[in-house]
Amino acid sequence: MSIKTKGQSVSFTIQNALILVESGYETTAVQVVDNCISAIALQNTSFNSPSYQGENSPLNSPPYQGGARGGETVIDAKNKLLLPGFVNAHTHSSEMWQRGIIPPLPLELWIAELYDFTPLDTEQIYLSALGTAVETLLSGGTSVVDHLVLIPGQELETIAAAVSAYQEVGIRAFIGPLIQDASLTAGMPAGDTGIEHAAYIRSTQATLDLMKSAIEQFHNPEKGVNILLAPTGIQLCSDALFQGCIELSDRYNLCRHAHLLETPAQKKLAQEKYGCSAVEHLKQIGYLSPRTSLAHCVWLEDSDIAIMAETRSTVVHNPLSNLRLGSGIAPVLKYRQAGVNVSFGCDGAASNDGQDLLEAIKIGSILHNITDLDYRHWISPLQSVEMASLGGAKGLNASDEMGSLEVGKKADFVLYDLTSLSLLPRTDPIGLLVLGRPTNAVESVWINGRQIVGSGKVTTIDVDNLRQELFDRSEWSSKRQSPMVSEIESHYRQVMKLQGYS
């Protein structure tokens, strides 16, 4: 296949890649000009055939043999599968410092331990954002939504550290600085205890001012950095905070994010606070919208699901975290039946405790088979891939730009090596990728037309140096005591009606 550039600067062409088409898999060439996909063509067809997509850059037969030619870069993707990049649609990067260490606890106690030992150093923020980006890339992700925990007093510096890390790696970043205006203990239902909570460290208005500064300083989609409005959730945020976020998101045309009904305790709390469900309340105050994505969504009633569909909000499914914290199984088959968009997230690495998107996609797909006897409702591997890519893009109001292999969309895509032992023998490549346990399967990653991973290695940063830094700044330990867990555990056991309260 020869390439005619017709005056355009051809960036590169990927040849011989397997891609998915309606009838199955086909060997295909994909051409990228600047940072977008400019042409896609089956390699046994000419550019005049109906399977040809694209206007200015025909890819036509006879087949081109690979290698650079006349200054054009041609990449041979024989025995490789090309898929659109996935979105790691909910995580908290700095939790990486505590992965593996927090014992099996429900969210309300787990988070107390998390807060007791949270990193307070922007260098750590930078390193864990690098680690989160690397693990996301090596499991098929090209975009990450970082619901970023801020260091008190160094809020903008925290965001700057994460921005630096993501830009250095080259992953597409959606950073939602995690904001709230109530203290942690307010996140538990009070029950009959009349418990009082300390005031939060910062006023609602100061937090909104901070967000305005963050947006003006860091939001830069052209450079791959997007800011989201991301109050942590109804459990720790006032209506005034939500409303301030709505106003900023409208003014700057930004997406909204939050946690939603992750645990039974949060469901109980919503009734205490509002006398209605959290979803009904968020609808009333106008937070739900086609550019709102909500992490977890485990404890929604059918009437709540109808509201999610009606407002075209997105559910971010974090199956591993929901199991690890005992939160429950989100009713994802019901969401799909109601037409609610669903994407996948790893959640922070202290509640998972990795950042492997393929693991989240597998478990987040097969987990629901036990919730519905009728297998005709189960999620197929193809549907899983679409949820992880296009579903992720929709939740970020970016489905015009990313989430599928289409001419005109950003060149955010991933090549998987189908000769990895974990993807053999050859059967259905997407079935193997989603239902199997792929190891070392990501061969190359491009984001915005730039190659970020090659031969299975991240090329933009020195990963060995990152490992050394993470190693040097940490130590092995099997035991630590969280003062806050000790303080609140008996209240938690009491309101959740667990035996022998203390």
Added chain:
Amino acid sequence: MSIKTKGQSVSFTIQNALILVESGYETTAVQVVDNCISAIALQNTSFNSPSYQGENSPLNSPPYQGGARGGETVIDAKNKLLLPGFVNAHTHSSEMWQRGIIPPLPLELWIAELYDFTPLDTEQIYLSALGTAVETLLSGGTSVVDHLVLIPGQELETIAAAVSAYQEVGIRAFIGPLIQDASLTAGMPAGDTGIEHAAYIRSTQATLDLMKSAIEQFHNPEKGVNILLAPTGIQLCSDALFQGCIELSDRYNLCRHAHLLETPAQKKLAQEKYGCSAVEHLKQIGYLSPRTSLAHCVWLEDSDIAIMAETRSTVVHNPLSNLRLGSGIAPVLKYRQAGVNVSFGCDGAASNDGQDLLEAIKIGSILHNITDLDYRHWISPLQSVEMASLGGAKGLNASDEMGSLEVGKKADFVLYDLTSLSLLPRTDPIGLLVLGRPTNAVESVWINGRQIVGSGKVTTIDVDNLRQELFDRSEWSSKRQSPMVSEIESHYRQVMKLQGYS
């Protein structure tokens, strides 16, 4: 640390490994003589201290610096975690040929498709046993229980092919030739349909004769090959077959294995066949015992669980397969509370669709957090490791010989590289290993004192050659039609009361 051999032939010593002790982690030396652990000593203590274990081979200070010395082999395990090998306590190796390709279906339809395309070539059996062994080793397993599907007419040849593969790799193998004496359709409840089933291809007595030959020909624990009696389960086996297996297991002192109550359909079928639960029936006929392990155990009542405890039978938990096939969540927390031994299996690679034990251990541990609000019942990472190692050994009546790092036990153990990015930053090594998503973490594996994996690579076989063979004997495909699924689907939908039967 110097090593005094006192007349024994020291095989090797592993130095500076992190191992788990009661107070946390300690740097330790482990000495192996012949194929067993001969001494274990903390490296900051002398052999007279209470932490010294072992009689004839003291490992004493000052610390030895690593490297070979005076003909003794010394392995430096700095920054590595040493754990006993895990047991992949239930799989079907030849399913690897169909991984990734069977659509989301419940067991009773999934198995029809599996049978329609099952491999019929002993070379394939050999290759998929190699693949199963490699994936098990690289995820921390040192023993595999292969519930081996036999090629009709080439039954002993099938077993011989698997035996060759496992001996070549050097993994400890427990092969349970999968036997039955009813045709596949008899595995579904009849409901009111009065459906008739074809006779099975082989008589009960011929099958028992076959098992006698298999035992006499292949059972050789000294060489790492063990034969199990393994009727597939109550759904396809007569009492005569179970009783013949009991007799053979008693005569040759062998373990027993079977599937048990994997699906709601099997629970219904047991009531149809016996008028009591499958567990009650297996107890009545004497199949349950301390050397009986039963795969799945999803649909047991509390009274069945009491029988499992009383007979000291082992549950093999296959969480990924149970999700993939929509079978349900096995009541593992209840088993543990009742004192029932539980181990982990990957199950066959067509219902998982990988053979990564660490994945099975992670999901098989955190999955249960959603079944019990009281987090004090949840499985800790330490308990998970014990279930996967000692629990696995107990289920094979081999806990005197393997399953923990103890002087006198077989040298079946694994070194994990704690500098792998997926296990950083440093926190609790076992927490990271179990709750994280380790990649390329297995650095070395020894089985029966022999090194099988080094620098993350299997050293006993040529894995690239295996990949090539698997590649050459297969092809990518997204669509195939199973005639048997089409034939039985409407009956299945009818007896399971699924909407719109056909």
